[in-house]
Amino acid sequence: MLDKTLSPAGYEPRLYEGWEASGAFTANPASGAQPFAIMIPPPNVTGSLHVGHALDVTIQDTLIRFRRMQGRDALWQPGTDHAGIATQMVVERLLAAEGLDRRQMGREAFLERVWKWKAESGGTITRQLRRMGASLDWSRERFTMDEGLSIAVREVFVTLHRQGLIYRDRRLVNWDVKFQTAISDLEVESREVKGSLWHLRYPVEGEPGRFLVVATTRPETMLGDTAVAVHPDDDRFRDLVGKFLILPITGRRIPIVADVYSDPEKGSGAVKITPAHDFNDFEVARRHSLPAPTVLDAEGRVSLAEIEADLRAVPGVADPAWTRDLAGKDRFEARKALIAELERLELVEAIEPHTHAVPHGDRSGVPIEPRLTWQWYADAATLAKPAIEAVETGRTQFVPKQWENTFFAWMRDIQPWCISRQLWWGHQIPAWYGPDGHFFVERTEEEAAAAARAHYGQDMALTRDPDVLDTWFSSGLWPFSTLGWPEKTPELARYYPGDVLVTGFDIIFFWVARMMMLGIHFMGDVPFRTVNIHGLVRDERGQKMSKSKGNVMDPLELADAYGTDALRFTLASFAGPGRDVRLGRQKVESNRAFVTKLWNAARFCEMNGIAPDAGFDPSAVATPLARWIIDGANAAVAEATSALESYRLDDYAAALYRFTWGGFCDWFLELAKPALMGPDGAEKDEVKGAAQHVLGAILRLAHPVMPYVTEELWDRFGYGPEGSLIRTPWPTPVAVPGAEEARAELDWLVSFITEIRVVRAEVNVPPSVTVPLLVQGASAETLARAARWIEPIRRLARATEVRPLDGKVPEGVAQAVVGEATVMLPLAGVVDLAAERTRLAKDHAKAEAEARKIATKLANPDFTTRAKEEVVEETRERLRSAEAEAARLAAAIARIAA
RNA sequence: GGGCGCUUAGCUCAGCGGUAGAGCGCCUCGUUUACACCGAGGAUGCCGGGGGUUCGAAUCCCUCAGCGCCCACCA
Numbered sequence: 001m002l003d004k005t006l007s008p009a010g011y012e013p014r015l016y017e018g019w020e021a022s023g024a025f026t027a028n029p030a031s032g033a034q035p036f037a038i039m040i041p042p043p044n045v046t047g048s049l050h051v052g053h054a055l056d057v058t059i060q061d062t063l064i065r066f067r068r069m070q071g072r073d074a075l076w077q078p079g080t081d082h083a084g085i086a087t088q089m090v091v092e093r094l095l096a097a098e099g100l101d102r103r104q105m106g107r108e109a110f111l112e113r114v115w116k117w118k119a120e121s122g123g124t125i126t127r128q129l130r131r132m133g134a135s136l137d138w139s140r141e142r143f144t145m146d147e148g149l150s151i152a153v154r155e156v157f158v159t160l161h162r163q164g165l166i167y168r169d170r171r172l173v174n175w176d177v178k179f180q181t182a183i184s185d186l187e188v189e190s191r192e193v194k195g196s197l198w199h200l201r202y203p204v205e206g207e208p209g210r211f212l213v214v215a216t217t218r219p220e221t222m223l224g225d226t227a228v229a230v231h232p233d234d235d236r237f238r239d240l241v242g243k244f245l246i247l248p249i250t251g252r253r254i255p256i257v258a259d260v261y262s263d264p265e266k267g268s269g270a271v272k273i274t275p276a277h278d279f280n281d282f283e284v285a286r287r288h289s290l291p292a293p294t295v296l297d298a299e300g301r302v303s304l305a306e307i308e309a310d311l312r313a314v315p316g317v318a319d320p321a322w323t324r325d326l327a328g329k330d331r332f333e334a335r336k337a338l339i340a341e342l343e344r345l346e347l348v349e350a351i352e353p354h355t356h357a358v359p360h361g362d363r364s365g366v367p368i369e370p371r372l373t374w375q376w377y378a379d380a381a382t383l384a385k386p387a388i389e390a391v392e393t394g395r396t397q398f399v400p401k402q403w404e405n406t407f408f409a410w411m412r413d414i415q416p417w418c419i420s421r422q423l424w425w426g427h428q429i430p431a432w433y434g435p436d437g438h439f440f441v442e443r444t445e446e447e448a449a450a451a452a453r454a455h456y457g458q459d460m461a462l463t464r465d466p467d468v469l470d471t472w473f474s475s476g477l478w479p480f481s482t483l484g485w486p487e488k489t490p491e492l493a494r495y496y497p498g499d500v501l502v503t504g505f506d507i508i509f510f511w512v513a514r515m516m517m518l519g520i521h522f523m524g525d526v527p528f529r530t531v532n533i534h535g536l537v538r539d540e541r542g543q544k545m546s547k548s549k550g551n552v553m554d555p556l557e558l559a560d561a562y563g564t565d566a567l568r569f570t571l572a573s574f575a576g577p578g579r580d581v582r583l584g585r586q587k588v589e590s591n592r593a594f595v596t597k598l599w600n601a602a603r604f605c606e607m608n609g610i611a612p613d614a615g616f617d618p619s620a621v622a623t624p625l626a627r628w629i630i631d632g633a634n635a636a637v638a639e640a641t642s643a644l645e646s647y648r649l650d651d652y653a654a655a656l657y658r659f660t661w662g663g664f665c666d667w668f669l670e671l672a673k674p675a676l677m678g679p680d681g682a683e684k685d686e687v688k689g690a691a692q693h694v695l696g697a698i699l700r701l702a703h704p705v706m707p708y709v710t711e712e713l714w715d716r717f718g719y720g721p722e723g724s725l726i727r728t729p730w731p732t733p734v735a736v737p738g739a740e741e742a743r744a745e746l747d748w749l750v751s752f753i754t755e756i757r758v759v760r761a762e763v764n765v766p767p768s769v770t771v772p773l774l775v776q777g778a779s780a781e782t783l784a785r786a787a788r789w790i791e792p793i794r795r796l797a798r799a800t801e802v803r804p805l806d807g808k809v810p811e812g813v814a815q816a817v818v819g820e821a822t823v824m825l826p827l828a829g830v831v832d833l834a835a836e837r838t839r840l841a842k843d844h845a846k847a848e849a850e851a852r853k854i855a856t857k858l859a860n861p862d863f864t865t866r867a868k869e870e871v872v873e874e875t876r877e878r879l880r881s882a883e884a885e886a887a888r889l890a891a892a893i894a895r896i897a898a
Numbered sequence: 899g900g901g902c903g904c905u906u907a908g909c910u911c912a913g914c915g916g917u918a919g920a921g922c923g924c925c926u927c928g929u930u931u932a933c934a935c936c937g938a939g940g941a942u943g944c945c946g947g948g949g950g951u952u953c954g955a956a957u958c959c960c961u962c963a964g965c966g967c968c969c970a971c972c973a
Contacts, residue, residue: 005935190971197973215973267973278972358972367972402902406968409901413969505968540910542966573921574911578903580966582910590922593935604932650912654920669932677931754939760927761939767928795930796938850917857916862953871916871954878917 002606002716006599008563011712016130018723019711025135027075029494036072037495038064039479039528040136041503041511045080045143046087046121049128051537051545052504054555055581058571058705059534059649060502061134065704066644067499068135069730075495077482078136080125082118082145084471085179085363088425091117107424107466114425131556133564133707135726142482144474145427152481153427153474154443156522161441165379165521166419168439172282173418175371177300177331178364181422182375184470185415186509188368190357197354198339199268201347202228203317205244205253212237212245212256213349215267217356218277219342220335223250223307223326224295227273229284232258234269248347249323249338251312257288268349276372292372300331300369316345331369376420376429376467380517384411387516396516396526399647400577403505403533410509419470426468433463476514479527496523500530500647508533532647534575540584558588565706566592572705573653594657595709598702601665602713605695608676609688612696612719616689618734623683625675626690627742629668632659633694634733640701641730653705660698667750668694674791697731748782748819749789755816756797756823762839763814763831770798771825774805774813777888778821815840815892822888833896840896844889851882 019025027035038060043053060076068074091114092102102110122143129136142149160166173182198219201211214228225247230237241258261284262271275285275292285292293306304311304327311320322341326334342348359368388411390396391404398404420429432448433439434456442448445464452460474481479501483492497519503512512531519527538544539551546552558567570591574581618630636659643652668691675687696719703710703725714725736742756773765771773793775786786793786802793799805824812828814836825831854875857863864872 002932004933193972195972199973217972221972263973269973271973280972354973356972357970370972405902409969509968536967542910576911579911584910586922587910589935593933596935597933600933600936602932607932654912657921665933666937670937673931757938758940764927767930767938798930854917857954860953864953866953867916875916882917 002599002603002713004603006563006596006709008565008595008708009560012131012133012564012708015708015711015723016133019135019726020130020138022723024723024726025076025137026139027137027491027495028073029490031073033071033073035075035494036064036067037075037077037498038500038502039077039482039498040079041501041507042079042081042142042144042475042478043125043129044083044086045118045125046083046090048124049132049555051553051555051583053125053129054132054567055534055537055571055575056502056504057129057132057134058568059532059575061132061707062568062572062649062652062704063500063502063644063647065135065707065726066730068726069700069703069728071729073494074135075140075491076134076136077140077142077495078126078129078134078138079142079478079482080122080144081471081475082143082426084421084423084426084468085181085183087114087118088423089179089363091425102424110424128556131559131564133568135707140482144471144478144481148484149474149477149481150427151443152477152485153469154430155486156473156477156518157430157469158441158443159522160378165382166441167377167379168374169377169416170372170374172276172279172370173373173375174359174361175298175369175373176361176364176366177298177369178361178366179423180298182371182373182418182420183361183368184418184472187362188359189362191360192355193358193367194353194355195358197267197352198342199349199351200248200272200342201349202245202247202254202272203347204240205246211347211349212240212270213268214270214272216272217354218274218335219338220302220331221274221277221295222247222272222338223302223304223323224274224276224293225252225254225272226275226285226290226292227255227257227288228270229257229259229262229273230270231260231262231264234262234264236264236269246314246317248317248342248345250307250310251314251318251320252307252310255288255290257284257290259284259287277370279370282370282372294372296331296369296371298371302326302329302331302334317347375418376431376469377416378419378473380414380417383517383521384414384513386520387411387513390516390520390526396529396531398531398533400533402578403508403531406505407508407513411513414513417470419473420465420467421470422466423468424466426471427474429465429467429469431465433465434460439465472510472514475511476518477522479515479519480523485522497526498528500532501528502532502534504536505533506536530647533578535578535580537571537581537583540582540587542580542582553583553585558585562588562592563595563708565595565709568707569594569653569705572649573657574650576650577648594661595706597661597665598698598706598709599713601660601669602695602717604669605691606717608691610691610695612717613689613692616693618690618693619736621686621690621736622738623675623686623690624738624742624745625668625671626686627736627738628746629664629690629694630734631736631739631742632663632668633697633731634736634739635659636663636701637697637731637733644704649705656698656702656705660702664694664698667746670796671746671749671789671792674795678791699725700728700731703728745785748785749792752786752818752823753793753797755818756793756799756825759814759816759823759825759839760798763827763836765798765814765825765827765830767798769827769830770794770800771827773797773799773802774810774824774826775802776805776822776824778804782819782821809895813896815895817843817885817888817892820884822892837893837896840889840893844886844893847882847886847889851879851886854879854882 064074064076174188176183195217197215199213199215201213204210240256243256244253247254273281273284275282276294297303313320431439431441440448440451480496515527566588570588639655640652672687675684699710699714711725715722810826812831813824814827814831816823
């Protein structure tokens, strides 16, 4: 017997272990089945599961289980990402707590420590994925720093380098001062900062007392100014172009150049040019061949090395001794000091408060410093072209489609991708330098040595580039590196391209775009056919979850409290296309009720001896109730299947819910009770047969999203051996002869019972009062139906009998209009006649209004001539029925008129 | 500045040319032998505003407003 209450904790771990042990999650390349592959977005190896993962995993697991049941050879590729900066950050923090610093430890010892941390915490996320029921093929688990994946990384790097698509360049990068590494444009986020706009006076050379005023938010960079630009059409400064200024503090002589970059509307109209510390200025400097001295070091401190030679004493403007004191000062300290000095020199014209956007490192949270450094770059623009084309031609499609615009906008204006990072944790760049700086990009140290020998004509000591690659470089290879590339494995041939990639919109650029670029370049085909983009999980008020707001929900805690199935169902049901998911506890709680409902429905079946019957032929039943529910299950199967095929998990969840609760539980099981409790016979057998058939269909339909409770019930009922639902074929509609008649019959019954219930509830008849139903104006068919269904009607409508009204209307009736018939409930002494009159009058008014509305429409000749014929006919039919209903209600009112 | 999305019942959302829907919440009634994590019933809507197209608009177009997000932007 099933327990009275369900306890997910009692069966979830057991079922998962059973599935995994039996190889149910394992892809089967040897099978003849059509493959279906999903590559998991690899979570950070040292991370733990958050609600975003939970949504991502629920969607993917639902899809993979669905396809597996459809008979596809399903591969859901698991694995984790080494997550360069994030992981290094965590370990450095741990070290700091022990008073250690990675630089003191040295690279090797530090990396050893990171691997140790990975070994300790690396299992957390995979355990948590299991807890969510994720049917990942663990036998193929990969890590981005596995030997195999590292080989792929080096292969890609070397190949792209030989093709000229990876190169070294010295240009401005986004420098993260805290982590002391370059980061890509995508890792920079701008934040609004309240600061000041300083208007500074730069003395014009040879014209004492004349100044050109520049406005800046970053006075500390003025040490590196090599020009001031004005707009060529700006009359205010026309005579100054070509002249020179004496740069305060350093005393350097700098030109006034005309450049369209200068915006006459902004600041003072003249802009200082600091090429080594500003992206725009860098461009201006290139156009005017200006020098670009660096004045801030890797830690964001003033460095005078490159301007030492420029320092000149200029009375009242620059004092080298003071300036030399700035060396080593932090950029913000230097700013204060400089302003104080400029004020002393009366070179500050004005200071205005100014709010502006300042780029910050997304991980470090500190302002980014543009810095001129040598880095490795990938030629993203070239790689992007085929990726753009693949989406344009539909070889890869985004769902929802509008995300393609986002993808295009970014890809069409893509900048060189800075792929080197000055970190230790990651794939070290396979480049070796000779003593003269000549470098060799090779797969291995041996190959590099050989290349050096060939180059120098002798063995030469080489130094490996200390930098590592951007984490997204290796994640970009995920769809094929996990399948064994560069080896030509059978898996690679079979599972690439994957069918669908499921992820959030926040990593379209970081990851999806990179996989597209690298996948097409190295595999010659797109990495996946479909990209299913889902929204963000927010809290119930629509706020983004964050630790600082304290509104973070822990998916595992929710799973513990309400069961994994309830959490998964909730996430799926809110995962509508292009919408964020607002998750609240109560929502999970109320979906737990659905899981419980299913459990109880199964219990009811069990108690009534409903058991799996392999010999049952759903197409051979004659009982209308059986035909009707089997037909209903067919419709649910069709709905669920098409919803899943089109990534509409919300529709899938809704279809399941509606059919299971509304169709199967509320109506079928209730209507089946008389037969089930009645004598044995053909009807009872058929109803039981239909019940087991439909319950089995429901369990299969619900399994992708609610794997645990469905498997538990499937097993306990004996639909199949322990743990077998996961590989049971997905249901398909079955032929139901006479389905249409059965539908007409049962639809009548449902509305008949509903109408009686409405009347009883409205006039407050307690359920304990049972009354006969006297029908007036009923067709022979209606009377026959009422006779056939008398037991359910007695039960559900609290009636004693149904018979035609013979002659006079009894005193004190309540009346209901059902189709062509009017049903009277003799309730003398119970019914409040005045209330009943009011109720009927209200219904009558409603019917009349409806009829009038339709009549007006039909009176419009434009409508009848221009609208589609079937629409007009349908409208006429609606008018007839509304008028008839109004007439019957009018008659009912007349019958009880005072 | 450029772009995208959203605005429908108290809440969360579906519907996207032809009768305004669901779930939750709320109110009333109820313990009828699966389930009170339940059952039955009910109320609640100028479908953001304005204009247009159409026989017909929540649905298509234009426009305005509000909210959210992405990209760009250190004068």
